[in-house]
Amino acid sequence: MTDVNRVVVTGLGTISPLGHTTASYWDSVKQGISGIGPITLVSTPEQLTQKVAAEVKNFDPLRHFEERELSTLDRISQFAVVAAREAIIQAGITFDIPLSLRTATIIGTGVGGQTTLDESFRRLYVEKKSRVFPLTIPKVMVNAPASQISMFCGLRGPAFAVASACASATHAIGLAFQMLRSGAVDCAVAGGAEACITFGTLRGWEAMRVMAPDTVRPFSKDRKGMVLGEGAAMLILEPLERARARGATILGEIVGFGMGADAADLTAPDKDGMARAMENALADAKLAPSDIQYVNAHGTGTAANDQTETQALHQVFGAHAGKLGVSSTKSMIGHALGAAGALELVATLMSIRESVMPPTIGYLGRDPACDLDYVPNEARVANIDAALSNSFAFGGLNAVLAVKKFT
Amino acid sequence: MSDIASDVIEIIAKKKRVEKPTVELTDRLDALGLESLDAVEMIFDLEEKFDIEIPYNANTNNPRTEFGTVGEVVSAIEKIVANKKS
Numbered sequence: 083m084t085d086v087n088r089v090v091v092t093g094l095g096t097i098s099p100l101g102h103t104t105a106s107y108w109d110s111v112k113q114g115i116s117g118i119g120p121i122t123l124v125s126t127p128e129q130l131t132q133k134v135a136a137e138v139k140n141f142d143p144l145r146h147f148e149e150r151e152l153s154t155l156d157r158i159s160q161f162a163v164v165a166a167r168e169a170i171i172q173a174g175i176t177f178d179i180p181l182s183l184r185t186a187t188i189i190g191t192g193v194g195g196q197t198t199l200d201e202s203f204r205r206l207y208v209e210k211k212s213r214v215f216p217l218t219i220p221k222v223m224v225n226a227p228a229s230q231i232s233m234f235c236g237l238r239g240p241a242f243a244v245a246s247a248c249a250s251a252t253h254a255i256g257l258a259f260q261m262l263r264s265g266a267v268d269c270a271v272a273g274g275a276e277a278c279i280t281f282g283t284l285r286g287w288e289a290m291r292v293m294a295p296d297t298v299r300p301f302s303k304d305r306k307g308m309v310l311g312e313g314a315a316m317l318i319l320e321p322l323e324r325a326r327a328r329g330a331t332i333l334g335e336i337v338g339f340g341m342g343a344d345a346a347d348l349t350a351p352d353k354d355g356m357a358r359a360m361e362n363a364l365a366d367a368k369l370a371p372s373d374i375q376y377v378n379a380h381g382t383g384t385a386a387n388d389q390t391e392t393q394a395l396h397q398v399f400g401a402h403a404g405k406l407g408v409s410s411t412k413s414m415i416g417h418a419l420g421a422a423g424a425l426e427l428v429a430t431l432m433s434i435r436e437s438v439m440p441p442t443i444g445y446l447g448r449d450p451a452c453d454l455d456y457v458p459n460e461a462r463v464a465n466i467d468a469a470l471s472n473s474f475a476f477g478g479l480n481a482v483l484a485v486k487k488f489t
Numbered sequence: 490m491s492d493i494a495s496d497v498i499e500i501i502a503k504k505k506r507v508e509k510p511t512v513e514l515t516d517r518l519d520a521l522g523l524e525s526l527d528a529v530e531m532i533f534d535l536e537e538k539f540d541i542e543i544p545y546n547a548n549t550n551n552p553r554t555e556f557g558t559v560g561e562v563v564s565a566i567e568k569i570v571a572n573k574k575s
Contacts, residue, residue, distance in 0.1 A: 289529075289533065290529065290547070291529050291532070291545050291546055291547040291550075292546075292547050292548060293546075294546075294548070295546075305548065306546060306548050306549055307546060307547070307548040307549075347526075348526070349525075349526055350524075350525060350526070384547075384548055385547070385548040385549070386525070386548075
């Protein structure tokens, strides 16, 4: 591939249950620290069956925003803007008018401004008030994180939200990658944000009967399901030539994107759909399965996902599957739905950069249906030239990114 | 047949995925073709109908194997409803 078509990462921003910066997040992920704990964001936790989640802890919005600004920002958009600012500062980019017109803002979210929605409905249905706050609608809308980043950071190019539930961020980053590769834009802020730990959302997840009561144990025997998380991660993507010309530090390279739909069940995972997305990503990247050393799995911790994802990995990688390191970052940060793919891609890029495979924590032992190397409980030093980051959503929507060490 | 039995049969009949004119107490749940999401919906319908809580995790429970027959679901519900009254 000529340098003209190469797309590199020059900035990362993260706000997560394991820290409010990329450095603190990655440091904890590497150490295998759990971000899961008792739910504090809900005012009536005693009314919930689910007692744990992976919350972003000690987040004080006034450290990042003026009080006046906060009346326009749901928690999800606060996360989005904070993470985007960190990524832009790291990239060292100044968006003058010509560049800002050619910079895309593509942000994945599964469910949008749930905190605002929950508060508004509580006022109406519980407190019997007759009106809600004036900016309820523009705080709730799923494009709010993308719009707020574009406004706070002065980005005037194509900007929109991508919604594909648990694959939203991966689809968003994949689209930004394609737009850069095709020359449609010169820079992109892409990622995902979610702030879904509200009474109503948790009740909804409880009703699916897929939540683990204690903690999430992806790919492990005796796993009991998933745990909800939240946060945001943003990437600055640029064409290699541009990044080189301005002397940017290059953090990694995105080399392929694969997506597809199961056209099958609303919630049940589909081995063939997962496999097709991985195969599409490899083909797009012009990589052979044997070129991959590490897969950051979707790994939700449900009985069905982990078994099916394991089967899909066998299908795609054949005998090489046994040589892969496969780990689930969700074991530490829970499932942040529309932000998950971005948080996990940050972990994947950092693992390549530092030659460390992050672990799958909470692993109690082998489930016969999950027979790969899940890097159980402790990180592992290992050279990684190329990796995949998997996201598979409810609704049967699959997205996989292929990334490489930048050389 | 008890009221509970006829209510349970009515709920399960809506979820079955096989051609069968009536649901009997002796019918096996797996033979009625209930899928995973059908089971979750069935449990919700039972909880709503009888105003009870049924502990159930789709990762670790499987109603198609835990309850062999429709009659066993009826017995389980009768027990929960009786406990609730006492």
